[in-house]
Amino acid sequence: MRCEIISVGTELLMGQITNTNARDIARELLPLGVGVYYQTVVGDNGPRLAAVFEQALKRAELIILTGGLGPTDDDLTCETVAEVLELPLEKSSIWEEKLKEFFSRFKRPMAEINMKQAMIPRGGTLLLNDRGTAPGIMLEHQGKIIILLPGPPREMLPMLKAQVIPLLREKLLEKGSLAVLRSKVLRVIGLGESVVAEMIRPLLEEQTNPTIAPLAKGWEVHLRLTAHGSSEEEVEELLASKAGEIKKVLGHYIYGEDEEELELAVARLLWQSGKTIALAESCSGGLLCHRLTNIPDSSRYMLAGLVTYSNEAKANILGIDPALIARVGAVSPEVAEAMASGVRRLCRADIGVGITGIAGPGGATPQKPVGLTYIALETDDFNICRRYEFWGSRLDVKERASQSALYMLYRYLIEK
Amino acid sequence: MRCEIISVGTELLMGQITNTNARDIARELLPLGVGVYYQTVVGDNGPRLAAVFEQALKRAELIILTGGLGPTDDDLTCETVAEVLELPLEKSSIWEEKLKEFFSRFKRPMAEINMKQAMIPRGGTLLLNDRGTAPGIMLEHQGKIIILLPGPPREMLPMLKAQVIPLLREKLLEKGSLAVLRSKVLRVIGLGESVVAEMIRPLLEEQTNPTIAPLAKGWEVHLRLTAHGSSEEEVEELLASKAGEIKKVLGHYIYGEDEEELELAVARLLWQSGKTIALAESCSGGLLCHRLTNIPDSSRYMLAGLVTYSNEAKANILGIDPALIARVGAVSPEVAEAMASGVRRLCRADIGVGITGIAGPGGATPQKPVGLTYIALETDDFNICRRYEFWGSRLDVKERASQSALYMLYRYLIEK
Numbered sequence: 108m109r110c111e112i113i114s115v116g117t118e119l120l121m122g123q124i125t126n127t128n129a130r131d132i133a134r135e136l137l138p139l140g141v142g143v144y145y146q147t148v149v150g151d152n153g154p155r156l157a158a159v160f161e162q163a164l165k166r167a168e169l170i171i172l173t174g175g176l177g178p179t180d181d182d183l184t185c186e187t188v189a190e191v192l193e194l195p196l197e198k199s200s201i202w203e204e205k206l207k208e209f210f211s212r213f214k215r216p217m218a219e220i221n222m223k224q225a226m227i228p229r230g231g232t233l234l235l236n237d238r239g240t241a242p243g244i245m246l247e248h249q250g251k252i253i254i255l256l257p258g259p260p261r262e263m264l265p266m267l268k269a270q271v272i273p274l275l276r277e278k279l280l281e282k283g284s285l286a287v288l289r290s291k292v293l294r295v296i297g298l299g300e301s302v303v304a305e306m307i308r309p310l311l312e313e314q315t316n317p318t319i320a321p322l323a324k325g326w327e328v329h330l331r332l333t334a335h336g337s338s339e340e341e342v343e344e345l346l347a348s349k350a351g352e353i354k355k356v357l358g359h360y361i362y363g364e365d366e367e368e369l370e371l372a373v374a375r376l377l378w379q380s381g382k383t384i385a386l387a388e389s390c391s392g393g394l395l396c397h398r399l400t401n402i403p404d405s406s407r408y409m410l411a412g413l414v415t416y417s418n419e420a421k422a423n424i425l426g427i428d429p430a431l432i433a434r435v436g437a438v439s440p441e442v443a444e445a446m447a448s449g450v451r452r453l454c455r456a457d458i459g460v461g462i463t464g465i466a467g468p469g470g471a472t473p474q475k476p477v478g479l480t481y482i483a484l485e486t487d488d489f490n491i492c493r494r495y496e497f498w499g500s501r502l503d504v505k506e507r508a509s510q511s512a513l514y515m516l517y518r519y520l521i522e523k
Numbered sequence: 524m525r526c527e528i529i530s531v532g533t534e535l536l537m538g539q540i541t542n543t544n545a546r547d548i549a550r551e552l553l554p555l556g557v558g559v560y561y562q563t564v565v566g567d568n569g570p571r572l573a574a575v576f577e578q579a580l581k582r583a584e585l586i587i588l589t590g591g592l593g594p595t596d597d598d599l600t601c602e603t604v605a606e607v608l609e610l611p612l613e614k615s616s617i618w619e620e621k622l623k624e625f626f627s628r629f630k631r632p633m634a635e636i637n638m639k640q641a642m643i644p645r646g647g648t649l650l651l652n653d654r655g656t657a658p659g660i661m662l663e664h665q666g667k668i669i670i671l672l673p674g675p676p677r678e679m680l681p682m683l684k685a686q687v688i689p690l691l692r693e694k695l696l697e698k699g700s701l702a703v704l705r706s707k708v709l710r711v712i713g714l715g716e717s718v719v720a721e722m723i724r725p726l727l728e729e730q731t732n733p734t735i736a737p738l739a740k741g742w743e744v745h746l747r748l749t750a751h752g753s754s755e756e757e758v759e760e761l762l763a764s765k766a767g768e769i770k771k772v773l774g775h776y777i778y779g780e781d782e783e784e785l786e787l788a789v790a791r792l793l794w795q796s797g798k799t800i801a802l803a804e805s806c807s808g809g810l811l812c813h814r815l816t817n818i819p820d821s822s823r824y825m826l827a828g829l830v831t832y833s834n835e836a837k838a839n840i841l842g843i844d845p846a847l848i849a850r851v852g853a854v855s856p857e858v859a860e861a862m863a864s865g866v867r868r869l870c871r872a873d874i875g876v877g878i879t880g881i882a883g884p885g886g887a888t889p890q891k892p893v894g895l896t897y898i899a900l901e902t903d904d905f906n907i908c909r910r911y912e913f914w915g916s917r918l919d920v921k922e923r924a925s926q927s928a929l930y931m932l933y934r935y936l937i938e939k
Contacts, residue, residue, distance in 0.1 A: 118738060120559045121706075122549030123747060126542055129564070133538030143536045144571065148545070148562035155560065259739075290537075322534060323675075331539060386830075392816030393809030396830045400808030403884055403917055411836035413829050414802075414812045420827035420870055424840070454836055468819055501819055 108284055110136060110143045111167035113159055115175035115184050116258055117150040128173045128256075128263055135272055139279060140286025140335070141169060151181040157191050164191075168251055169275075174258030176241035178221045184255055185228065185244065192248050194228040201233060202242050209240055234270045238262045245274060252278060288335045291317075291346045293353060294363045295328040296514055303328045307356050310349075317349045326510050327369075359521050369513045370398045376520035377408035384516075385454035386412040387425055387446035389437065390464035390480060395509040410454040415446065425449030436475070438463050440492045443481035447492075451485055458519075459485045460512055464495070466504045478504050482512050484519055491515065524700055526552060526559045527583035529575055531591035531600050532674055533566040544589045544672075544679055551688055555695060556702030556751070557585060567597040573607050580607075584667055585691075590674030592657035594637045600671055601642070601660065608664050610644040617649060618658050625656055650686045654678045661690060668694060704751045707733075707762045709769060710779045711744040712930055719744045723772055726765075733765045742926050743785075775937050785929045786814040792936035793824040800932075801872035802828035803841055803862035805853065806880035806896060811925040826870040831862065841865030852891070854879050856908045859897035863908075867901050874935075875901045876928055880911070882920045896924050900931050905939065907931065 112129045119126055129146045136143060144167060149159045156175070163170045175184030189196050202225040210217040227233060227244050234243030234256070241257040243266050254271055256263045279285035295303055300323040304311060307330075311319055317334035330353065334345040354361055362372040377384060386396050396412025399405060415421045418437055422429045427445045435441045443461045451459025464480025471477045476496065483492040493515065497507040528545045535542055545562045552559060560583060565575045572591070579586045591600030605612050618641040626633040643649060643660050650659030650672070657673040659682050670687055672679045695701035711719055716739040720727060723746075727735055733750035746769065750761040770777055778788040793800060802812050812828025815821055831837045834853055838845045843861045851857045859877040867875025880896025887893045892912065899908040909931065913923040 118736070118747075119546075120549060120562065121553060121747075122546040122551075122559070123708075123738065123745075124740070125546045126562075130535075130538040130541045133536060135538075137537060143538075144566065145575075146536065146542075146562075146564035150560065159561075292539075320534070322539065324540070329539075331534075331537075385836075388809075392821075393804075393812030393828050393830065396809030397813050397921070400830070400832065400882075401918060401921070405808075406832055406886075409830075409832045411829065411831050411833065411840065412809050413827065413840070414809065414816070414825075415827050416816065416822055416825045417827065417870075420801075424827060424829070424869065453840065454833075466816075470822075502817060505813070505817070 108141050108169055108279065109167045110141050110169040110171065111145040111147065111163040112143060113163060113170065113172045114146070114148045114258075115151065115156060115172060116148075117152075117181075119148045119174075120150045127260055128258070131260070131264055132171055132173070132267060135267055136275075137288060137290055139272070139275060140284075140288040141275070141279075151175060151183060153183050153187055156183060156187045160188060160191050164251060169254075170251065171254045171256065171271075173256045173263055176224070176255060176257050178218070178223050178240065182223075185226070188246075188253065188255060189228040192228065192246070192253075194230065194246075194248075196226040197229050198222075199225050199227050199233055199242070202227070205235075205242075206240060232274075234266050236262055236266060238265065243270065245271070286335060287337065287339055287342045288333065289339075289342045289346055290331055290333045291350060292365050293330040293332070293350060293357075293361050294367065294369075295330065295357060295360050296362050296369060296517065298328060298357075298360050299323075300328045303330070303357070303360075307353055310352060310356070317345055319349070319353075326507060362517060368398075368401075369510065369517065371402055373399070373513055373516045373520065374402040374405060374408065376517065380520060380523075382408065382457035382520075383410050383454075384408050384458045384460065385410045385450045385456035387450035387459070387461045388412060388414045389416060389421070389446070389462060390466040391462045391505050391508040391512070392416070392466070394505045395460070395462065395512050398509055398513065410456050411450070413450055413453075421446065425453065438465055438475055438479060438481065440481050440483070440494065443483035444485070444490070444492050447483040447485040457486060458516070460516065461485075462508055462512055464497075464504065464508060466501045466508075468501060480504070480508050480511075482508065482515060484515050486519070486523075489519065489523065491519070524557050524585055524695065525583045526557050526585040526587065527561040527563065527579040528559060529579060529586065529588045530562070530564045530674075531567065531572060531588060532564075533568075533597075535564045535590070536566045543676055544674070547676070547680055548587055548589070548683060551683055552691075553704060553706055555688070555691060556700075556704040557691070557695075567591060567599060569599050569603055572599060572603045576604060576607050580667060585670075586667065587670045587672065587687075589672045589679055592640065592671060592673045594634070594639050594656065598639075601644070604662075604669065604671060605644040608644065608662070608669075610646065610662075610664075612642040613645050614638075615641050615643050615649055615658070618643070621651075621658075622656060648690075650682050652678055652682060654681065659686065661687070702751060703753065703755055703758045704749065705755075705758045705762055706747055706749045707766060708781050709746040709748070709766060709773075709777050710783065710785075711746065711773060711776050712778050712785060712933065714744060714773075714776050715739075716744045719746070719773070719776075723769055726768060726772070733761055735765070735769075742923060778933060784814070784817075785926065785933065787818055789815070789929055789932045789936065790818040790821060790824065792933065796936060796939075798824065798873035798936075799826050799870075800824050800874045800876065801826045801866045801870035803866035803875070803877045804828060804830045805832060805837070805862070805878060806882040807878045807921050807924040807928070808832070808882070810921045811876070811878065811928050814925055814929065826872050827866070829866055829869075837862065841869065854881055854891055854895060854897065856897050856899070856910065859899035860901070860906070860908050863899040863901040873902060874932070876932065877901075878924055878928055880913075880920065880924060882917045882924075884917060894920050896920070896927075898924065898928050898931055900935055902935070902939075905935065907935070
C-alpha cells in the first residue's frame with residue numbers, strides 16, 4: 108500500500124517549525140508494511156491544498172494529512188478534503204459534548220468558532236483527542252483511506268499510536284494486504300562509516316532480504332536492516348540471523364539497537380557490574396550528567412555530577428591544588444585526572460570521570476585551541492586520560508565531549 | 524519568486540531521519556522575500572524523482588534539491604536533474620583535483636566510483652564543499668534557478684549560507700525581484716497562547732503589515748511578525764514599531780527575540796547585575812547547568828552546578844542534615860531550600876538554586892506523584908520556593924523543571 112503524508116501549515120513552509128510529524132508517521136507505518144512514497148508540505152491555502160490532495164489521491168492509496176484542524180479561519184484541512192471528495196460536513200454530537208466539557212473544565216467560555224471543530228465529513232470515523240480540541244478523522248472513499256490528524260505533535264502522536272495504527276492494521280488485514288515488514292537498527296560506535304562498510308563488505312554485496320543500509324548519524328554509524336516475509340516469526344528470524352552475522356564481524360563496536368542511545372548501553376553495563384559513578388565536568392557543562400540521568404533508574408549508579416566551572420570550584424569542592432591549576436592550566440591532562448580522582452574520592456564512587464576543555468568560541472590560546480579537551484577516567488585498578496581536539500560550535504564541542512566520555516566508559520566496562 | 528524544496532532520500536521517507544534541511548533552507552530564504560510554496564520528499568528512485576522535479580519546474584521558479592549527491596548507485600539527483608533538463612554531464616577538473624586532494628589527505632585510496640562526484644551538468648556553477656566530497660551545483664535553465672545541495676546538514680548549511688544565499692541575492696537583484704521581507708519573533712514566557720492572544724487582540728485584529736502569527740512552542744508562546752516593503756530601512760522600522768506596541772502590552776513577559784533562548788535572557792541579566800550563580804540539581808540531572816553553560820562566556824556568572832543525585836551527595840557535598848532528608852524526604856520544599864542554600868554557601872555565589880523532584884517513571888508514592896518538583900532560589904535578601912506538578916515523560920519533566928527554574932531566575936533578576 109502506497110502512502111502519501113501531507114503536512115499542512117504555513118509555519119512549516121516558512122521553516123518556523125520542523126516537520127517531525129511526517130517522520131513519526133513514517134516510522135509507525137513501517138511495521139505495517141505501508142511504504143511512504145511521498146511527503147508533501149503545503150501552506151494554509153485552500154486551492155493549493157486542494158491541488159496537493161487531488162494529486163495524492165492519484166498516486167497513493169493511503170493519505171494522511173496533519174495540521175489545519177484548528178478553530179480559526181486559516182485552518183482549512185477538513186473543509187478542503189470534504190470539498191474535494193464532495194462530502195457534506197455534519198455535526199458530531201459526540202465531539203460537540205466533548206468541546207463543551209473541555210471548555211467548562213478550564214472554566215473558559217466557548218466561542219461559536221470552536222463549534223467548527225465538531226463538523227466532520229459524512230461517513231467519517233471520529234478519532235478522539237484527549238489533549239486538544241481538534242478530533243482526528245478517518246475516511247474511506249473509493250478504495251482510498253484518508254486520515255486527518257491535528258498538527259501539534261503532542262496531540263498527533265498519541266492519536267496515531269493508539270487509534271490510527273490499530274485501525275489501519277485492521278483495514279489491511281481485511282484487504283489481505285498486511286505485508287509483514289520489520290526494520291532493526293544496529294548502532295555502531297568508534298568506527299567511521301567507510302570502515303564499517305569495508306568490514307561488512309561481503310554482507311553488503313550479497314544483501315537481498317534483509318537489506319542493509321549504513322548511515323552516518325551524529326558521531327555514530329547506524330546500520331538499518333529491513334526484512335519482509337509472510338509472518339512475524341519469519342521476519343524476526345531473518346533480522347535476528349543477519350544481525351548475528353554482522354555482530355560477529357563488528358563485535359562490541361555495536362553497542363545497541365533501534366532507539367537505544369549510548370547512555371543506555373553504559374547504564375546497562377553499570378547495572379550489571381553493580382558499579383557506581385561520579386562525574387566532574389567543566390567544558391561539557393553538565394551534558395554528560397544530563398545524558399546519564401535520562402535513563403530511568405539512573406539513581407542506581409549515579410551518585411553525583413559536579414560541574415566545577417570556576418577554578419575555585421575545582422579547588423574548593425574537588426580538592427584540586429590551586430598551584431597545580433596555576434602551573435599547568437585548567438585545561439590539561441593533570442587537571443582532568445585530578446577532577447576524576449577528586450570526585451571519585453568525594454563521592455566514594457567506583458568510577459570517577461573528569462572532563463576539562465575549551466568549548467569556545469572564546470578562551471583559546473595559541474597552545475590551546477577551541478575544542479581541546481581532556482577526559483580522564485579513574486577506578487581502583489585502572490586509569491586513563493585522553494586528549495581530543497573537537498571542532499564545531501560550542502554545542503558541538505559539548506556533545507562530542509559527552510559522547511567521547513560515554514564511549515570511554517563503554518570501552519572500560521566492556522573490557523574490564 | 525516561488526520556491527519548491529525537494530528533499531531526496533529513502534531514509535527521510537522511512538522516518539529514519541528528520542527533514543531539518545527543508546526547515547533551514549526556508550528560514551534562510553525568507554529575508555530574500557522568496558516564498559517557499561511546497562516542500563516535497565521523495566525516495567532514491569529515478570522515475571519518481573524525475574516526476575517530482577518535472578512538477579516543480581511547472582509550479583516554482585526556484586527549485587532547491589538536497590540529498591542524493593553521494594558516490595554510490597542509489598545517489599541519483601544529479602543524473603536525474605541533468606536528464607530531465609536534457610543536459611550532458613561534464614567532468615569538473617576543479618572538483619577532480621579537490622577529490623584527489625581529499626583522499627590523499629586522509630591517506631585513503633580513491634575508488635573510481637568517487638569520480639562520479641566530479642561530473643556536473645553542462646553550464647552548472649560549482650558550489651564548493653569543505654566538509655565532504657559532494658559539491659553543490661547551481662543551474663539556470665529557461666528562466667528557472669535550480670540548486671543541488673548535499674544531504675548532510677553539516678555540509679548543506681554552510682554551503683547554503685556562504686554561497687547559495689549571496690548568489691541568489693545577486694540573481695534576484697538582476698531580475699529586479701528582490702522583495703524586502705523580514706520576520707521577527709517575540710518570545711513570551713509565563714503566559715499561555717490564548718491569554719497572549721486575548722491581551723493583544725486589538726493588534727491581532729488590525730494586523731496588515733506586519734502580520735502577527737502566535738504559535739505555542741514548547742512551554743512558550745512565540746509571536747512572529749512579518750513585514751514587507753521597498754527598503755530594508757522601511758521594513759525594519761515597521762517591525763520595530765509593531766514590536767514596540769506589543770512590548771507595551773506584554774512587558775517583561777517578552778524575554779527575547781528570534782533565536783534567543785530563555786537561558787540567554789537570564790545570562791544577560793546576570794551579566795548586567797554582575798551576580799554569580801551556583802546550582803544544586805537533583806531530578807533535572809544537570810540540564811539546567813547544561814542550558815546555562817550553552818551561552819558563550821557563561822563562566823562570568825556560573826561558578827558550579829552540582830547534581831547531587833544521591834542522598835549521600837546531598838548530605839556530604841551540600842551539607843544537608845541527613846535527619847532532615849529522612850524526616851521530610853528528598854523531594855520536599857525543605858530540601859529544595861537547603862540545596863539552594865548549601866550550594867550558595869559552598870560556592871560563595873550571589874544566587875543559589877535548588878531543584879528536587881521525581882522525574883519518573885519510577886519513584887512515585889501516593890503522596891508524591893511523578894512530576895512533583897520543588898524549585899528554590901536563595902539570595903542575600905530574597906528567598907522563594909515553588910511547588911510544581913509536571914506531566915509527561917522523564918525528559919519532559921527534566922525540561923519543564925529547567926525551564927521553570929530559568930523563569931524563576933528571570934523574574935527574580937527583572938524584579939529585584
